Amino acid sequence: MPRRTSSVRRLAIVTVLATVATTLLPIEAALAAQGGEAVVAKILWRVRVGSRPDLMTTKDNAERDGFPNDGQIYYLPATQVANTRPLYRLYNPNAYGHMDHMESLTPGEGGYQTEAPVGYAYQAAGNAQGLSQYRRTFNGCNGDHGSRSVNEPALSCYADEPLAGAFGWPRFANTASSPLTLSGGGVTVESNLAAGGAVFQWTHNGVQYLNRRDYGRELQSSVFFDRGNHVQSNPTEAGDTWTDWDRPAWARHGSPLASASNNTATLTQSTRSVPIEFLPQTYAGGGPDNPVIYKDMLLGKDITLNWGGLGPVARYTTVLTSPALTGEPTVEIPTGYLRAEFTRFFTYDAISQTIQEINQSPNCPDSYNYYHYTPPNRGGVIIANSSLTAAMGVYGANKSVGGSVSEMLLGNFFSNPTACGGGTGDHDFATSKWSVIHKGNLGAGTKTFNTYVMTGSVGNIKTYMNQLAAWGNA
Template structure:
């Protein structure tokens, strides 16, 4: 089973998986409940609030991208629920008739005219994780502006809005949380759910980050639904990031010790295929407000032992724990743990069987005949192995990025690996690999999946995979 969405002439990508068998699981729970019947009940439709410069002295909030496009953009400020419900209050846009727009929980505040209701923020009793209190600013000229924890304006003092909570956005910023190891550097974009936006090794940045469906991240799929909860955001693609929909960040941070360097991020995932659920509305992201999807990564793990003569390679290995936290059990589900979209010069694809004692025998370069051509510009290869993974490398094999894992039957999390190419086979515009957990039941609470991302030359990567298997890393 495979789902692929290619928007904007094939440049916005979030690709599901082709699985060889379902391990006997069905897409219904023990009481016959379909996954798709449960998914919509766990989604919330959102309005994205932008701040624009309506005049030189008047900042204005809008929930319409069409209206936002009429004015100079200031930036994204918040996500709020689109519809009313218990525990939410209407948020109004008001106008004084001449020089000032402001947002308020009170219609007609200060004698202003109420122009529109632009959303329904949560109150303190119902606010989900990742939300913060809303507030507005006021400058000396009497101009009001909606602000957030991440988007504030010089010269504006803070005025509270009362009991209103939203997911704060980051304006026009690309806020990167950087973790620097001795050989690898990772930069995660907090405006896109904390996905790995850049991965550097030996002076090269290896990740394609054109839109929020790429990067290194987790993405889910279901046997009986076209839902795709995604760590990074939904399928909106625009060269101006102000108009893209990134998943809110619930938590993020680095922990540095003498023995390792760790980074943790948790997104509140958006639905990738969002218009299928919100009635086709362009400006209405769909969120799983009670879910968290993210990662715990570790660099420079001094406790990792690859054996005598090989521990120099551990600086090129990133332990990658994909973490899914959900409020109720999901059946017939699959998750990429993770997927990575790569720069198009990483185009020579390899599979590696780490159980082979001869690393030359374990490595197999894949030609066009090995891939299934799914359409004129999509090539897919699926690989299953007890322990090992897949790799893309540059033509000269001096830069490579691979993913290593093993089957659950021997203590791992990965039931399969994939290689993808988009565009012509010899000159793809992007390549992708992934590891997948396979059709599974995910329990309420935290679900954790472990794989390893390895950077280096092709020989480094396959040697590290073999040593990891030999030393018991699953």
């Protein structure tokens, strides 16, 4: 993708950790490294061969590009790691009068010829987060085998033949957006399940606030930590750098979705993803067709709309499940990328009720030039349009008073069009950014971090933050 697209996200990595990856980390070292095991995966695509057609699974780029492509079906480990076994592609030149390919754990099943493995399937659902049983399919109308993920409907005449002892991360075929929508308090949030459940749209009073040029943006969470050998890791809720809007859906690397639900009684939307490394090329074998998956981690949110009856105020609880992380890891709890219509930056101390406008310098080209704000007690940051009639703010309590916040960041990726690109739309290069940061060592298990996201005029947002502070929200 164009460098300036991914650089917006990469700046957060460099800024937070102040370290640069200088060597590739061999994937064999992952079992003992922080964050658990990081798995270099292969994308499995389903293609249509011939006029019948024969639905064939492939991991090969040239083979994929030679046939009509139904899209991504699964991620599987690219090599045989712990608790996996080969998943073979088999071939029969004359099954029911036609050639047929199918996947099997058994070489030569049914007298078929054995081809190379398409990947390595986990043996049990508990071997990694977010796994689903591999679904081979059989067409009772014409005798063809295929495959499908749980995230797509069954094709006509095809019935599932789940493979016992074969599990992978299911994908969303040729779909770039699979929305889960919830409304409350005048706000509608739409999370994209094909991108790990990250919030792709936040709409209030007819205004859609978020920029979603690639899966490093939106409203989501990510983690930063040093994995060793000066390799900085960045597990990301939505996906990795190979997700620019111009890249076809079958080529984008969304984070595997582990769960997603709406509770309409409490107006709470919950999603969890198995985060993937934002820069997969940091790992030996990772790259544009090989996402790197943190198999022992979950990252997501519980977002409750109309919090406290305040209308367009949502409590945003970042939820991280992981092995212990040491060395001062950083978690974005969360970050929001806004359309470049929002160009004015503010900090707000909700205890003294003091607002300050920030003249934020451009962050493009690559720069460490974020504005850093630490609420002395309770407060937040705001990014508004020029007239201050529409804005998004995020509020939180400092760790010193029992909250989750270490600091907040503001970034300007719009006022240097040559370096950042231009436009004010959902998918344009230009964007503005806020981020809430939690720093500190984390124990193993599930950790939660509370912040509060809100929209309205700047005056409205000040009122909402004052109320949250009066309630003592942390």
